[in-house]
Amino acid sequence: MKIAITGVAGFVGSNLTQRLVHRGDTVRGIDDLSHGSLENLGPLRNSTSFQLDQGTILDPSALRTTFEGAEVVVHLAAGKIPRHGDALDTLLINGEGGLNVLRAARDCGVRRMVLASTSDCYGRNPQIPFNEESASVIGSPKVRRWSYAVSKMFEEQALFAFRERYGLEGVALRLFGGYGPKQNITWWGGPQSVFIGAALRGEPLEVHGTGQQTRSFTFIDDMVEGFVRAVDTPKADGEVLNIGIDREITIENLARMISSMIRPDEEPNVRLIPYETFGRYEDVERRIPDGAKSESILGFRARVNLEEGLPRAIDWQRGAMKRLGLL
Numbered sequence: 001m002k003i004a005i006t007g008v009a010g011f012v013g014s015n016l017t018q019r020l021v022h023r024g025d026t027v028r029g030i031d032d033l034s035h036g037s038l039e040n041l042g043p044l045r046n047s048t049s050f051q052l053d054q055g056t057i058l059d060p061s062a063l064r065t066t067f068e069g070a071e072v073v074v075h076l077a078a079g080k081i082p083r084h085g086d087a088l089d090t091l092l093i094n095g096e097g098g099l100n101v102l103r104a105a106r107d108c109g110v111r112r113m114v115l116a117s118t119s120d121c122y123g124r125n126p127q128i129p130f131n132e133e134s135a136s137v138i139g140s141p142k143v144r145r146w147s148y149a150v151s152k153m154f155e156e157q158a159l160f161a162f163r164e165r166y167g168l169e170g171v172a173l174r175l176f177g178g179y180g181p182k183q184n185i186t187w188w189g190g191p192q193s194v195f196i197g198a199a200l201r202g203e204p205l206e207v208h209g210t211g212q213q214t215r216s217f218t219f220i221d222d223m224v225e226g227f228v229r230a231v232d233t234p235k236a237d238g239e240v241l242n243i244g245i246d247r248e249i250t251i252e253n254l255a256r257m258i259s260s261m262i263r264p265d266e267e268p269n270v271r272l273i274p275y276e277t278f279g280r281y282e283d284v285e286r287r288i289p290d291g292a293k294s295e296s297i298l299g300f301r302a303r304v305n306l307e308e309g310l311p312r313a314i315d316w317q318r319g320a321m322k323r324l325g326l327l
């Protein structure tokens with residue numbers, strides 16, 4: 001199958017591409033390399049089944065070039081939660097970029113689009129676990145973190161509106177906390193990337209807020225499996241599906257776990273950083289997916305636990321940091 005991927009040089013994109021090419025698909029991807037890297041694409045760059053277009057999803061003609069002849073588009077390029085910047089890039093990349101991707105898919109006769117959405121769409125809904133019918137409980141527009149959830153909810157709505165009007169098949173995957181090899185090693189990649197980096201350098205592990213907020217961390221192999229099945233499964237069309245492991249851990253305990261794996265003989269050096277450091281920030285207290293719907297439609301449930309996945313993420317990040325001269 002010919003598959004086009006936006007954000008192909010990022011964490012999910014590069015791992016997914018490797019899997020698709022390995023099974024015999026042809027992948028053409030676009031990335032502006034703002035947060036992904038050529039290193040992530042490694043050996044794929046010599047494969048005749050893979051082609052990279054360096055460009056932005058804000059450029060409609062670049063997208064049409066990448067999507068030409070594709071049967072399926074997987075849309076991964078995104079701005080994320082703006083913890084350290086303003087909200088505008090997130091809104092532009094996901095809002096304007098998201099519409100560009102849909103229009104280009106329609107114009108190129110693409111059959112299906114799989115959208116990477118997020119667990120952040122459930123917002124601060126206190127009723128867990130989240131199933132796909134759970135309400136989105138979003139905070140004030142003056143809190144810039146919500147720009148991410150709002151922009152992803154816009155993309156989901158736009159996906160299903162294009163499906164209704166133009167017959168483009170659509171699947172929205174709400175991802176819960178991915179980690180593993182090829183993750184971005186800065187805060188952009190998530191708290192585990194930052195904790196691993198700090199523990200490897202022997203620095204304090206900085207936990208935002210009280211550290212008692214919980215998340216569900218999903219290993220990249222499980223995420224990739226979810227995407228492959230969303231590409232392949234006819235009855236996934238028109239669905240929103242959670243992709244995540246249903247084990248909850250506090251962020252402080254995640255930091256302690258990572259520290260103990262990297263420095264087993266030392267007491268974890270965890271430092272709490274108040275949210276006020278980021279301006280008016282608001283966190284989500286608990287986050288855990290209900291995996292029943294994705295299991296019934298995709299025939300799969302995320303299963304790799306932290307004891308198995310974290311050592312693989314740590315090994316990869318140790319190598320990446322050495323190559324970058326950071327260790």
Ligand SMILES: NC(=O)c1ccc[n+]([C@@H]2O[C@H](COP(=O)([O-])OP(=O)(O)OC[C@H]3O[C@@H](n4cnc5c(N)ncnc54)[C@H](O)[C@@H]3O)[C@@H](O)[C@H]2O)c1
Pocket residue numbers: 006007008009010011012013030031032033034035036037055056057058075076077078079080093097116117118119174175176177178179184190
């Ligand atoms: N990884 C997770 O845990 C997680 C959780 C929830 C949702 N998601 C969503 O999954 C998708 C993939 O996430 P990821 O972790 O691989 O992120 P990532 O940042 O590693 O990858 C995204 C890629 O998109 C590229 N990109 C950004 N803006 C672009 C633009 N304007 N034009 C072209 N390329 C651009 C970046 O350079 C990067 O390579 C994103 O949409 C993200 O919002 C991820």
